[in-house]
Amino acid sequence: MSVLARSVGNAFRNKVRTAAVVAVLAVAIGLALAMLVANQAVTGKVAELNASVGTVLTVNPAGGQGFEGGGEPLTSAQAVTAAAVPNVSSVVGTKALRLRNAAEIAAQAASGRTGQGGPGGQSATSVTTSLRAAIDAGTLGNRNQGTTGTSGSTAQAAPAFSLPVTATGIGAEIDADGKALQLTKGTGLGNYTGASTGALLGTTLAEKNGLSVGSTFTIQDKTFTVKGLFDAGTAFGNNALYVTLPTAQTLAALPGELSTMIVTVNSMENVDAAKTALQAALGSSKADVTQGQRNLQTAVSSLDSVKNISFIAFVAALGTAGLIILLIMVMLVRERRREIGVLKAIGAPNRTIGLQFVLEALVLVALGSVVGAAVASLASGSIASALISSSGSTGAATGRRGFPGGPGGAFGGASQLLTSVTASASPGVIATGIAAVFGVAIIGALVPALLTARIRPIEVLRGE
Amino acid sequence: MIEVKNLVRTFKSGDRTIKPVNDVSFELERGTLASIVGKSGSGKSTLLSLLGALDKPTSGDVVVNGVSLAGMPDGKLTNYRRRDIGFVFQQFNLIPNLSALDNVMLPMEFAGVRKAARAERARQLLAQVQLDPDKHVRRINRLSGGEQQRVAIARALANEPKLILADEPTGNLDEQTGEHIIDLLSTLSRDHNTTILVVTHDRALANKTDRRFRLQQGRLTEETVRPGATAAVTGSAPASPDGSGLTGPDLSGPDLTSPAVRTA
Known part of the structure; x- marks a missing residue:
């Protein structure tokens, strides 16, 4: 039985506890992924605005716009x-x-x-x-x-x-x-x-x-x-x-x-x-030069605020997932002190024992990530909408439509820009989020894994 | 060869200092089957822990094949335990959620033995300790105490160690299986040149060993086993009336205890 197989076996040693841990991890990971999805969606939208409308000037004949007005x-x-x-x-x-x-x-x-x-x-x-x-x-x-x-x-x-x-x-x-x-x-x-x-x-x-x-x-x-x-x-x-x-x-x-x-x-x-x-x-x-970005500043500002909030929430949820892993693994190390002592007594190197616990943590995180990704896929759209609507309700400008080049057009639809942000859980974003979760989980699991190195076999075997 | 030089281990208990091992010295040649007897709490298990590098002495040294364990870093001590030592713990100390086979394979995994080879050897060892093949893949917590004891012995033999330290190896076994284990240990020491040191209350086992030590209040003395006394091995008996810590009929004849071969 390899270290990996032993780690997987240990992860399911107590099925009720495993289910509880996975559920808690899934909530934290799901929230982190949903926030990342929202963040990516808003970031993409802001970049799109900045890249196109935000740097675009419209030149109309002086005194005329579209099919209206006069001038040359x-x-x-x-x-x-x-x-x-x-x-x-x-x-x-x-x-x-x-x-x-x-x-x-x-x-x-x-x-x-x-x-x-x-x-x-x-x-x-x-x-x-x-x-x-x-x-x-x-x-x-x-x-x-x-x-x-x-x-x-x-x-x-x-x-x-x-x-x-x-x-x-x-x-x-x-x-x-x-x-x-x-x-x-x-x-x-x-x-x-x-x-x-x-x-x-x-x-x-x-x-x-x-x-x-x-x-x-x-x-x-x-x-x-x-x-x-x-x-x-x-x-x-x-x-x-x-x-x-x-x-x-x-x-x-x-x-x-x-x-x-x-x-x-x-x-x-x-x-x-x-x-x-x-x-x-x-x-x-001869010409009127207008800057669409002015009309969009409020909307972009709202989107920036959503971006910041979602990023902070992502980091917080990620940190929570790491903390959960840390605490769970510390608990498991304490619970298995005797077993760790036995492994050391029969010649297991510290790195093997540490690796076993890190892998066990990653098994739990993998399970939590699967459930969390499913949760994020279902909930990210509504979470992003809730974030955007709560943020946009205070700042979205209103506009009206006009003929091409007119004062309305896309430049006047700031509020619609907010609602046009679609937060879909793309595989790339989910993969990025899960990679971040695994990174944090490894850090969280390393601490208890290092603790195992400090356990001396005689201390746990002396009770015999 | 194992040389134990003026070994001392002290513990603090409140204001008192306890010396379960007090200036113990002895030598064991390779292939010796030796036993340590003594009352509960006399320091037998502590001495075994020191010899197995599970614990570090307060003073003194253990020299194995010319290599001193004193001052050896933890990593090298781990290598020493993995390569040279086989432990049989009194409470077995098997990994409960693994099968008997997996438990026996563990030390070989740590030693880098390939999976197929370690599985094969683990099966052979479990057969040697007479564990029913049907129970090889059974989880440890679904085996009886005696069966667990046999798995623990098989695990100790896994890496063909030079020194086997066994704490009550027959304590949970029925008479017949106990005899078989004693024979197995004898064969190992004789044919494989393995040094075996057992802590036991079983007079029959003690009488079958080449050398018999008694630990009393931290001090070690050697008793000489009467020639021919190893023929009979019997089961349990009432607690020893003589305070030796041994149970079962006294087959060693008159007390030929000599002053400690190498005691303080």
Whole structure:
């Protein structure tokens, strides 16, 4: 029988006690793992925010945002100017279009109701498409787009308005907020700086129109192929499509014109300086530079607080697990003093006896980890939610949605950032947590193992 | 050869100093089967502990094959116990949650013997001490006292030690098994050149040994066994009326006790 086999046997010597020890360890380990899962989830979210939105500046035409307002449009030349500003790592231009279903336009024209907006957001000319919007106009849509321009509450028998589909030309595989597109099917568009007949569709838009990767549709009677589907995470965001920037500019018949510029700064620390420099380079009469990070600071701060709390709780639970092991093993060493004396009497080296006790502790920890991991898998989501909601309730900012590049968008959804943190117990995180638990358990078990070295065989055998 | 030189072991008990071993000296040649008799509490087990390096003497020395145990570090003493000593404890001191086979294999495991080899030897040893093969894999706490005693003896023989120290090795055995164990020990000392020192109250066992020592108030004297007295081995008998600590019929004839061969 090897040391390991003897250790396993010893771990189950008293089954009731083993069950009790494993249960207590499982609670501590489960709590530690749940806290680690929450910590990792929040850390990931904070890193994501800092890496994308936190270092992103949005440039809009001065006096205009999205399809609203006035002023002069941005140009590709200004994008070159922006790219030359210190600490700017990339500039991606976008061109937003409103697409309207050709058949619905005809029906609405026949009833005397027409929609607003056009290729550049300021033109009355619609860009037609074969696509139908994935969102019903509803009260808000009819109110916002009625011909009277009043309250939109006039009751008419004419057909209801259909919402436009937002099409955005992009110079890189990012959305209108500067975040990486989350493709769920298919591939990206490849080269975003050249004309292309490929398009990326929001999942609900594709579903509404019965399209999948490889399907075709038309914009301005030009055929486009669906290259991929993305999930923006919102109903509004998924009622959209992306084409390459030159394609959007061509469709709008406005080459070289941009709706917005997504400017990424090389680090969080340089965002303020880059913003000032960018505003100066472009001119305050030509462009408005906004910093999404400002709106997110409250949310990020709340997430940081959750991160800190979860980390402290993880360390505390880990320490508790180590303490439990320490106390249990000290108790076992005291209980088996005579047996240790006998082992020494028949020639067992101290290291063999110490190793036997460490392995026995690890067997108990392994059992506790299995149960604890199961507990963490089930409970980590709700524990993280509880932590986040209790922390976020005091600090989350509210926002509203707007058109791409508008004041709302993702930048205004700080409170939703908190709820969008998903704490799932991934194998990697669980493995990391269990490794930490084993590390602490080894330290906890070493103390009683070293105690065994101090036991002299005659002291325990003298009682004969 | 074992040389014991002026061995003293004292203990403090309140204000008193107890000397269970008081200036004991003797020599044992290899292959000697010797016994120590004496009343309970006379220091027999303490002397055995000192010889087995379980305890350290207050003064004096034990020299085994020319190597002094005095001042030897704990690690080397452990090696000495593992390599050269086989213990049979009065209370067996087996590991209760292990099988008889595993208990016998333990010293061999510590000595680095491969698993298959130690299992094979453990089975042989358990057979030698006449433990039923069905009970080899039985847990110790499910064996009788006599069976445990035999497992303890088998464990002591595991690493083929040069010196076996046995504290009442036949104390829990029936007459027949006791005789067998005595024969086994005799064979070991004779054929394998193993030195065996037994502490016993069993007069039959004591009479069968080559040399017989008596420990009284910490002092050791040697008694000479009468030639031919080793033939009969009998079972238990009333407590010794002569204060020798021995039980059973006195087969040693007239008290031929000589002054201590090497006593203070």
